[in-house]
Amino acid sequence: MLPEVALYLVKVLVLPALLGLAVGGFGVLMVARRAEADRALAVRRAQVGQALAAPVAFVASFLLEVGPVGLPPAERWHVLPYAVGVAALVGAVVSRMRSAWWVQWSIVAVILGGLAWKFVVFPASNPYIQAGLFGSIVLVGLLWSAVARDACSVGMAMMAAIVFAGLGVLMILANFASLGVMAMAVAAALAGFGMVSGVLNLRELARLRAAASSQPVAVGADPAGAACPAEAACELVPWTAAAATTLAAIACVLALCGHAYNYGEVRPLHWAAILLSPFFALLVCKPCLRGAKPIVGVAWRAGLCLVVVLATIINAVGRGSAAEDASDGAAGSDPMADMLEESK
Amino acid sequence: MRTLIVASSLIAIPLLAAASRPMWSAPANAAAVLAQPAAEGELTLDPVHSMALFRIQHLEAGQFWGRINALSGSVAWPMDDSAAPTIKAVAELKNIDTGSEKLDNNLKGPNFFNEREFPSISFTSTGGTRVTERHWTLTGDLSLHGVTKPVMVDCVVTGVGKGPTGKKVGFECQVTIKRSEFGMTWGIEKPPKALGDEVRLVIGLEADETKAE
Known part of the structure; x- marks a missing residue:
């Protein structure tokens, strides 16, 4: 049984994740291999890959788990691969x-928010919920764009990974x-x-650093500063606001589903807390991290996000356990035994 | 900007085309079946004493049983057994009962019945052939998970008694289906062998004689 389950997880989780990683990582690798002066075009291509990585992983996982779905879909949630595909595009x-x-x-938020408002309709929806979906895509997209501008590419990717993993656990x-499982693949x-x-x-x-240390140090210059270029200088492919907003839109749609x-x-509130958890990464101010190793910034931002996500999951699990205990208690009460007890 | 406009058009055109026709088929409205007035001599199902039991293999090991309580609907059957019973039965999935609330919720969810979109299962018989006295093989349409398929149901009249409103007739019907044929595939291969494909349904019905008004 175990090897079959492991094989299943490889199929619906690991393979889609590797596919998404290949789509996103290939561009960054190409940028790293090019000379610094020759990178502009490669960076823009890599940013396209960056926007496609998560959607590719989701659609691959969906197809491997559910299989191809027709249009119109037989079940409303089967609209997801189409919605995510459009978002990726x-x-x-x-x-x-x-x-x-x-x-x-604004372009991505308005287009994706508008399309989701009109076409991504789940059961028990109403105009307020659809308008709320539009609003959440705009607002969460703004938040994630701000985080993408503030954090380095690694920090942004890690925070988004934590959010999608958190959504997966809630699902x-x-x-x-x-x-x-599909959210986990993303x-x-x-x-x-x-x-x-x-x-x-x-x-x-x-x-x-090696290049800087080989340069002669000018009189009066700070040798340590010359040897330690800023965090942003070594950022091969910064996140675009479009990619960050696309990710946010996908997260919002999955949460609503x-x-x-x-x-x-x-x-x-659980879904909302996880979607908004990257907000706490904005509390880590850039000046505080000046001179610190890049990994410190990533750890602080991802760590704060993780704390919020974990707290949310613990709360949701606690509610589930409490409800289970309550229902077990109700099931455990035997009216006949109670009557016998009373008659004694 | 031109690239953006072209790309937006490429996205918008198929979506607008799709929007011009209904995006999703409406869930099977079982209530419509019940809304028909009962004909003279027709029997009405007693929901308190009518239920469906389902049996499915779990992890290639035990046969797990669950039930759906409070079936509703009607049965037309001449008491002299001169014709096959005509059964219209509806099972509301909100009444699913496995003895575990957690499991009930799991079964109602989109991995199984998807109760939010397909809130009921219905069976409407269309004909029948006699096996022995008070024992019929009924043919009819089973609607489950948004899919309607013809099935053959083994149906026995278990007895005719007297209830507070008149005659009371009992039926026991059995049918085995493959849930994958109704689009319920979770747990058969993905995840592998978690649950079986074959589901045996045993339906116990009690129907009261409907008094002509």
Whole structure:
């Protein structure tokens, strides 16, 4: 039994994650291999891959778990691969645009929010819920874009991985295991992408340091500063606001889907807390981290996000256990035994 | 910007085309079956004493039983057994009962019955052939998980008694289906062998004579 279950998890979780990682990581690898002056085009291509990594992992996991679904879908949640596919396309196209972060955010948020409002309709929906989905895509997209601008690419990928893993756990608690596995596949792809970016960024940092140390130090200059280039200087492929907003939109849609089919003790606040957990990463101020190793910034930001996600999951699990105890108590009371007890 | 406009059009056109027709088929409305007025001599199902038991193999080991309580609907059957009973039965999935609330919720979820979208299971018989006295093989349509398929149900009239409102007739019907044929595939191969594909249904019905008004 165990090898078959392991094989199943490889199929629906590991393979899609590797596929997503390949799509995202290949571009970063190509950038790292190029000379510094020749990177501009490669970076833009890599940013397209960055926007596609998570959606590719999700769609692959869905197809391997559920199989191909037709249009119109037989079940409402089967609209997800189409929705995520459209999100990937919009994110990838807007990622290539040379425009300010807020322009990218607003274009992606309005297009994806509008499409989700109109077409992503789960059971028990109403106009308020659909408007709420639009609003959450806009707001969570803004938050994640701000985090992507503030944190390095590794930090952003790790935070997004934590959020999707958290959503996956909530889905399992909501008795929606298959969607939980798909969210986990996205989380694994993002974590892998973050690690690959981290290793390549560290190599770049070492290269820049070596180059800086070989330069003659000018009179009056700070030798330590010259040997330690800023964190941003070794960032091979920074996150675009378009990619961050696309990820946020996918997370919002998955959270709403999990909520719509929730048969557990997961409350709307749990989904919201996990979606908004990257907010706490913004509390880590950049000046505080000046001079610190890049990994310190990643650890602080991802760590704060993880604390919120873990606290949310513990609360949701606690509610589930309490409800189970209550129902066990009710089932355990035997009216006949009670009557006998009273007659004594 | 031109790239964006072209890409947006590529996305929008198929979606708008899809929107021009209904996106999803409405869930099977079992209530419509019940809304039909009972004809003279027709029997009405007594929900308190009508239930469906289902049996499925768990982890290739034990046969697990669960039940769906409070079936509703009607039966038309001449008491002289001159014709096959015509059964219209509806099982609301909110009444699923396995003895474990956690398992009930899991079964209601989208990995199994997807109760939010397909809130009931219904069976409507369309004909029957006699096996022996008061024993029929009924043919009919079973609607489950948004899929309607013809099935053959073994049906025995277990007895005719007297209830507070008149005659009371009992039926016991059995049918074995493959749930994968109704689009319920979770647990058969993915995850592998968690639950069997074959589901045996044993339906116990008690129907009261409907008084002509």
